Amino acid sequence: MSKLLLLSIIIMMVVIPVKASKAKNPLVGARRALGGYLAYCFFYWIAVVYVYFFLIVGRDPTELLSHTVHD
Numbered sequence: 001m002s003k004l005l006l007l008s009i010i011i012m013m014v015v016i017p018v019k020a021s022k023a024k025n026p027l028v029g030a031r032r033a034l035g036g037y038l039a040y041c042f043f044y045w046i047a048v049v050y051v052y053f054f055l056i057v058g059r060d061p062t063e064l065l066s067h068t069v070h071d
Helices: 002-020 026-057
Strands: none
């Protein structure tokens, strides 16, 4: 699983800028790159927190949070 996550980060670092560089306007390309990066981070967060902990580990993500910070 960790290899897959690392590979997805490496692919993201190459694919998003390459796709954004095809825009004719540099501002549009920067917006596409930022939007793609934010979308990737959001879906990566969902994958790590929910998919990994619920399906693979079988634990609730809130169990892993420190209770002293949230009390």
